[in-house]
Amino acid sequence: MTVTLPPYDDVVARYEPVIGLETHVELGTRTKMFCGCPIDFGGQPNTRICPVCLGLPGSLPVANKAAIEATIRIGLALNCTIATWSRFARKNYFYPDMPKNYQISQYDEPLCVDGWLDVEVEGEIVRVGIERVHLEEDTGKTLHVGGATGRIHGATESLVDYNRAGIPLVEIVTKPVPGTGALAPIVARAYVTELRDVIRSLGVSDVRMEQGSLRCDVNTSLSLPGAEWGTRTETKNVNSLRSVERAVRSEILRQAPILDAGGKIKQETRHFHEDTGETTAGRSKETATDYRYFPEPDLVPLAPDPAWVATLKESLPELPRVHRKRLQTDWGLSDLDMQSVVNAGAVELIEETVAAGASPEGARKWWLGELARRANEAGVELVEVGATPAHVAELQGLVDGGKLNDKLARTVLEGVIAGEGTPTEIMTARGLEVVSDTGALTAAVDDAIAANPDVAAKIREGKVAAAGVLVGAVMKATRGQADAKTVRELIIARLS
């Protein structure tokens, strides 16, 4: 008897995926990498530039100390060796978003090498090797005009804004990650998530994928077990954690049938499409571009001395994995419960909600329950769902204080997500507060008793279970704004 496996399971049963990730992180320094232009987004085009970042003839770069320190701290957090001698190099190629037609980057002498990052996947630790962490400058932004989709193909002209040119960009390159089998897509996602959390904990970048301050290229190859690693493709345009996972999965599914048919995987750049979840071919890398790297003669070498590195090491915060262990204890969660919090991307949200005054149980209930459901429905990350930790803490406070019941609280939350204001404002504006005025409630109870004499009689006889009918009537009369427990107590008190 043959078993027909679903395609993905079939593929990963026969092929061994190897993944690799190249992540770019825009640093949150005040000024750019090699000049004093401020980094602030949203300015008019070409108003955050100077002779240096516009590449005017005669201008010269001077490296930003804060960016160097941030890179070393990232390297240290990723267990890298910090180079004692490191240089910038010029990467030469013509492209209009690059003001000098070379990028100041690092080549064979990066700042940090040979580290690792442990990520937890399904209760197991996967150690992802870090090849290197280096520093470079970002490019400008090109607007393609005249094409159908704002893409380069079909455009009749392009417009360049150099505000982003020269923003410090840290590139973190993993070693190839073999041996993850069917979990490869999940490992990729877990790695980027963990990396993001590490960098955020360092306070050196806001690492927002949706805003491009964290960008990720995913390399994927397949090989038969025991065989040499296959040709890899490099997938770009992966703009969310979810996309990281989907991109790896779709590349695995795309490559397998080609290999099955005896074909060869082309070494190329591929673009991930959020809408279809598939990748399409981009530039072929078979004729490798010769970037003619050479040491940047306008800059002198970096030679971080051990004392400086030690000081930076001391400044490292508790790293997310350690931090999470502590939170788990504080919140009294089992490994499994904590894992679901992590998987939901809710650690910091819950932490901040607790910091804003909510109980850990209350905070967890909202973020993993109602809010997770809504984020899922909307296809967004939890952090983008529209409610903040402060909102959630306030909401839970209203419930704890008896002003809202669970049902009302969900209605209020809906308003928060719709942007109507804070929970208190919405509760007041919509008149959703629990009716706690005993006078009004007593009147409603009396009305209900009067309207249901049979039921009242049963209760008087001690059949307390019958009270449910009267509670229902009172709740209906108060449009749900009464606290059911209070109503019940009132009814029984009235009839005993």
Next chain:
Amino acid sequence: MSDLTRMSAAQLAAAIASGEASATEVTNAHLERIAAVDDRVHAFLHVDAEGARAAALDVDERRSAGEPLGPLAGVPVGVKDIVVTRGVPTTAGSKILEGWRPPYDATIVERMRAAGLVMLGKTNLDEFAMGSSTEYSAYGPTYNPWDLGRIPGGSGGGSAAALAAYEAPLTVGTDTGGSIRQPGAVTGTVGAKPTYGGTSRYGLVAFSSSLDTPGPCARTVEDAALLHAVLAGHDPRDSTSIPQPVPDVVGAARQGATGDLTGVRLGLVREFGGEGAEAGVTAAFRDGLDALTKLGAEVVEVSCPNFQYALPAYYLIAPSECSSNLARFDGVRYGLRVGDDGNRALEEVMSLTREAGFGPEVKRRVIIGTYALSSGYYDAYYGQAQKVRTLITRDFTAAFERVDVLVSPTTPFVAFPLGSRTSDPYQMYLADLYTIPVNLYGGPAISVPCGLSEGLPVGFQIMAPTLADDRMYRVAAALESAVGTLTPGELS
């Protein structure tokens, strides 16, 4: 008052400080001289008469108000057109930058403005400072005031010729492989290349970043030292700028002018002694050497075995860096754009722009540099050239353990006739044979006149250890005191 254009910068500054002449008078005299002779010399690409007069007036007003003035306040200066000047056209001698008015000043220009120097305009050069004759300027050659049929040297031929033609008492040059010293030599003027990093490169249109050094050009050693003192000093905008204090070059020049070189050891590089220099050049150089020994200096022969590889190493390093530095000239952000007809794609427009905007020597060097940096050739060419650079540096270091300065002719031949070497680029490169080694090492060097050969000036080069710029000024001033300055005949 004698002819203001014949006076030295030091004399002019003194006259202005004492009220004997106003900065405005001095400036006008030079602007008139330019108007009278520059159609024959073509030392200037742009004359900023308005800006110069305004700057001169400012000095005069500050003087009247009793404000303290710097030692060169009110003295006019010409600036090589590869130095960026705010609002004043800066072309680097190339069509690709025609019409560009920079929105900022080079650090050395800021320093000169702050010191009260009056900028007359921008002087001619080989395109992007690549050349030894100024014939590669996209705006036509400069003519040597000693013989208008001959080249004024390069790349800073305009800066040197402006001095020899009395159009300016001071000019600024840049020296990558000899572009200050070689023009100085063939025009009978003084040209000094400071220690690399001693003068800021911020605002120099980059040719070869690890070699480019701005420096002073003048008719006297003291004037060169005075301008050197204004230009030099640490600049936080240039990562390769040296933080150490500038040596007292003016004091050293004045000390040297007393004519005593007792105990000073001059190193004669054995490897420069062979073939290469014209007989007349060698003879004039020997006369200079004799004059120095009469002042008490001692001559010691030293060996620098790797100097023979300096020219090849230089012609790999400089083109490599230039191929990258010149990539930014693409017709997107500033300068020329050619072929944008609405149909052509950017890549083609860029290529047409660069093709039209660059002259043949620039194209040759860009292509060589692209080749030398290619992954398959990097180790054999650029990488190897950088190792040779280490060896040349070791030769200098070893030599300076035995002698105080090294001396040589500045250039193997006197000013050659226009057009005589342009068809064979490598013959042109040989003009830099003696000037290049010290660029690779980074130390300071100066060219000072030592006599004539067939009626044309010969330059004497003095090279000193890095940061010992004062030492070369002392020896140069001593030589000047013995030989005197050279004066060309009236322009024919």
Next chain:
Amino acid sequence: MAAISREEVAHLARLSRLAVTEEELDLFAGQLDVILQAVARVGEVVAEDIPPTSHSVPLTNVLRDDIEVPCLTADEALAGAPDVEEGRFRVPRILEEEV
């Protein structure tokens, strides 16, 4: 033997974004060959264990503090541009993808 062929020169010119003419190719190929044969002399030096010198200044860690400096105005930044549209530098359509 020639150090560099006409075809190589043509390839390098394309890499350097120079639309050289056929005449230039003929001229440059010969000249560059002479130059390259001459500069190839650096290969005569035995320098395996010699460190390269890329800077003649023995400086390291030249860094600036993370402090803002005024920018150019948009007008200053765009003044020299051959073509401007909506405050941006306009270029013709781009054939090649971003790297």
